[in-house]
Amino acid sequence: MVDIVGFCLSFVSFFGIYAILTLSLNLEYGFGGQPNFGQALFYGMGAFVTAILTSNLLLILTHQHLENICTISSLVERETIATSNPSVTLLAWAISGITSIVVGAILGFIASYPALRVKEEWYLAMVLLVAAQIFVIVFRYNTRLGCGFDGIAGISNPFSWLVSLTPINSPVIPNLVYSAIILLFTYLCFVLTERLTNSPFGRLLKSVRDDWLASSTLGKNVNKIRTQVMIIGSSMASLAGWLYVYYIGVANTEDYTSTFTFSIWVMMILGGFANNRGAVVGAFFITALDRFTLIGSTLLQAYFPGFNPNIISYSKYLLESLLLLLLLVFRPKGIMKEGVILTPAYRLFSLRMGEKKNERNYS
Amino acid sequence: MSEIILETRSISKSYGGIKAVDDVSLTVKRASITVLIGPNGSGKSTLFNIISGVDKADGGQVFFMNKEITHLLPHQLFQMGLYRTFQNPRLFFGMSVLENTLLPNNSRGDNPLFALFKRVWQDDELSKAEKAWKVLGTFSLVPLYKNRASEISGGQIKLLQLAMMLMVEPTLTLLDEPIAGVAPNLIPIIFSAFQEMREKGKTLFIIEHRLRELFEIADFVYVMGRGRLIASGTPNEIVKNEKVKEEYLGTSVA
Numbered sequence: 001m002v003d004i005v006g007f008c009l010s011f012v013s014f015f016g017i018y019a020i021l022t023l024s025l026n027l028e029y030g031f032g033g034q035p036n037f038g039q040a041l042f043y044g045m046g047a048f049v050t051a052i053l054t055s056n057l058l059l060i061l062t063h064q065h066l067e068n069i070c071t072i073s074s075l076v077e078r079e080t081i082a083t084s085n086p087s088v089t090l091l092a093w094a095i096s097g098i099t100s101i102v103v104g105a106i107l108g109f110i111a112s113y114p115a116l117r118v119k120e121e122w123y124l125a126m127v128l129l130v131a132a133q134i135f136v137i138v139f140r141y142n143t144r145l146g147c148g149f150d151g152i153a154g155i156s157n158p159f160s161w162l163v164s165l166t167p168i169n170s171p172v173i174p175n176l177v178y179s180a181i182i183l184l185f186t187y188l189c190f191v192l193t194e195r196l197t198n199s200p201f202g203r204l205l206k207s208v209r210d211d212w213l214a215s216s217t218l219g220k221n222v223n224k225i226r227t228q229v230m231i232i233g234s235s236m237a238s239l240a241g242w243l244y245v246y247y248i249g250v251a252n253t254e255d256y257t258s259t260f261t262f263s264i265w266v267m268m269i270l271g272g273f274a275n276n277r278g279a280v281v282g283a284f285f286i287t288a289l290d291r292f293t294l295i296g297s298t299l300l301q302a303y304f305p306g307f308n309p310n311i312i313s314y315s316k317y318l319l320e321s322l323l324l325l326l327l328l329v330f331r332p333k334g335i336m337k338e339g340v341i342l343t344p345a346y347r348l349f350s351l352r353m354g355e356k357k358n359e360r361n362y363s
Numbered sequence: 364m365s366e367i368i369l370e371t372r373s374i375s376k377s378y379g380g381i382k383a384v385d386d387v388s389l390t391v392k393r394a395s396i397t398v399l400i401g402p403n404g405s406g407k408s409t410l411f412n413i414i415s416g417v418d419k420a421d422g423g424q425v426f427f428m429n430k431e432i433t434h435l436l437p438h439q440l441f442q443m444g445l446y447r448t449f450q451n452p453r454l455f456f457g458m459s460v461l462e463n464t465l466l467p468n469n470s471r472g473d474n475p476l477f478a479l480f481k482r483v484w485q486d487d488e489l490s491k492a493e494k495a496w497k498v499l500g501t502f503s504l505v506p507l508y509k510n511r512a513s514e515i516s517g518g519q520i521k522l523l524q525l526a527m528m529l530m531v532e533p534t535l536t537l538l539d540e541p542i543a544g545v546a547p548n549l550i551p552i553i554f555s556a557f558q559e560m561r562e563k564g565k566t567l568f569i570i571e572h573r574l575r576e577l578f579e580i581a582d583f584v585y586v587m588g589r590g591r592l593i594a595s596g597t598p599n600e601i602v603k604n605e606k607v608k609e610e611y612l613g614t615s616v617a
Contacts, residue, residue, distance in 0.1 A: 003430035005525065018584045054405060067497075085495065095609065192479070195479045195481075196475060196478055199472045199481070199484065200470035200471075200472035200473050200478060200484055200488065201472055201473055201475050201476035202478070203458070203462055203465065203466050204466075204473055205468055206455060206458050206462070207455045207458065209457065210454075210455035210456055210457045210458060211454070211455060212458075213417065213437075213451070213453065214439045214455065215455075215466075216436065216437040216439040216441075216455035217394075217415060217416075217417065217438075217440075217446075217453075218438075218441060218446055218466060218467045218527075219441030219442050219467065220438055220586065221438050221471050222438070228475050232475060260596050262470065274457075276394060331409055338457070340459055340462070341458075341459075341462055343465075343488050343617070344481075344485050344488045344489050344492065344515075345465055345488050345489065345491060345492035345495065346460065346494070346509075348463060348489065348493075349461055349492065349495075349496070349505075349508045350509075351510075352496070353505070353506070353508070362459055362509055362511050363510050363512050
C-alpha cells in the first residue's frame, strides 16, 4: 500500500532541499541579521530559470526547432529526450544549475540594494515579501512565461535514462541516484556555511547583526557585507530551486508562495538562530511533519473513502504552530544554541584555559 | 611646535532649533592626551559624532592629518587611523569578549572567498589571538573570553572597549567617557595604557565630565558649555579659569 522505498527517497530529497533553504536563511538572518521574507522568490526563480532553460535547451541540443514549451507535445518530447539521450539531458541539467545559481546571485545583489537604503532592517523584510508576491502573480497569470497555472511540466529526473540500462524496469535507480545527489549538495552547502561562519567573515556578519553602526565605526564596510551575504544566501536558495524542479518534475507557482517562506522561517526558529547544525535539525523536523501528514492523509483516504484529505494537509500547519508554541515554552532559543565562532584564536584561548576540546557554547 | 593631527573649523549642528554644537574650532596635537570637558548637554558627544562621521555637521569642516574628512564615512575614517568609542558602549552583545576583541583588526578572512580557506587567514588569526591574549590579560578579561558581551559588568564593558582600541593602536582615538563606571583600582592600569599609547606617538582625545579624573595625564584641555567652546588651556590654567567655574555653577571643576 505504501511504497516504503519511495517514501524514504522522497523524505531524503525534501529534507535535503529544505535544509539548503534553511541554511541559506540562517546565514542571512541568523548570522547576518538580514530578515529575508522573500526566500520563496529566490527559490522559485531558481526553479523557473531551470524549467525554462531545460525545456529550451533539450530541443536546442538535439537540433530541433523551438516550440511553445507549454504544449503537451513539447512535454512528451522533453520526456522522450530525458529517457533516451543521457549526454544532452545531463548537459541541460548542469547548464541550468549553473545558470540558476548565477541568477540567484544577481537577484541577491539586487535585493541587497533596498537593504542598503533602509535603516530598519524590517523594511527590507517587507520589500522582499512584496517582491515574492509579485513574482508569484506574474508567473501564475502569464500563460507564456511560466505556463500559467499549470506550470512548466515534464522536467524529468536527469538520470531517467538509467532505467533502460538496468534489468529492473523501475524508476527506483534514477530516484536513488538523484536523492543521493541532493544530499551531496546539502552536505556541500553545510560545509560552505560552516566555513563561512567560523571565520573572520563570520565575525563581520554577527557584528552587522548586533550593531551595524558600531561595526562601521570599526572600519567595516557594512553595505558590502550585506550585499555579500545576500548574494551567497540567495544563490543557495536558487540552487535548491534547481534541485527541486528536477526532483518534482514541474515548476509551479504553488510551491513558491510566501506561505512556504514562513515554513522555512519555522525550520530556522525551531533549529535555533545562528547555528548551522540547528538549521539542518529544524529542516529535518519540519520535513518529517510534512511527509508524515501527507502519508497519513493517503492512508486515511484508503481506509475511509469519504474522508476529506484537506483536513490532514491543514493539520500540518496546525502542528507546525503547536511545535513553535512548545518550543517557546521549553526551548525559547531553539533546539540548538548559537555557538562561538570557531577559529584558531578560539582554540588557542580554550587550550590555554584548559577547556574541553569540543566545548563550543558561549558561557 | 608639534604637529596638529585633528582640526575642526566652525563646526555647527542643530537639533530641532537647538544649537547642540555652535561654531566650534579646535585643534589636537599629535602624541598628546587632549581632554574635552563640559556639563551634560554641552555638545561634547555631538562633536565626536561629527568628527567620526556618525553624524553630519550643518556647517564647518574637519581635518585629520591635513586631509579634509568632513564628508567621509565612519568605516573610511577608521581605515585612515581614526578610532572612536561611544559613551553608552556600543559593542556586539551577541558576541563573546574574544570575538569582540578580534573584530576591529582587518583580516584576510574578511573576504568571504578567502574565509572558506583557513590556510589563507590562519596566521593572521593566530597573531591577533596572541595580541588579544596580552591585551585582555592587562584588563583581567581573559577568563571571560567566551562570555557574551551582554553578560559582563558595565565596568568590564568599558575595559573591553579599551582592549579593542589597544588591538588596533590607532593614530587618533576619540574616547567618550572611558573611565566612567570603572572600578577605581583599575584606573591606574588604564592610565598607564594611555600614557604608553602617547609614548608610541598615538593621540588620545578624551571626553569626561570633570577634569579631576584626568588632571594628572592631560596635556591640554578644552571646555564646552551650551554648544560653544568656552575655554582652553593646560589643566592648571583651566582650574583657575573663572568662566569655567561659572559654567559649572558652583560645582568644582577639578
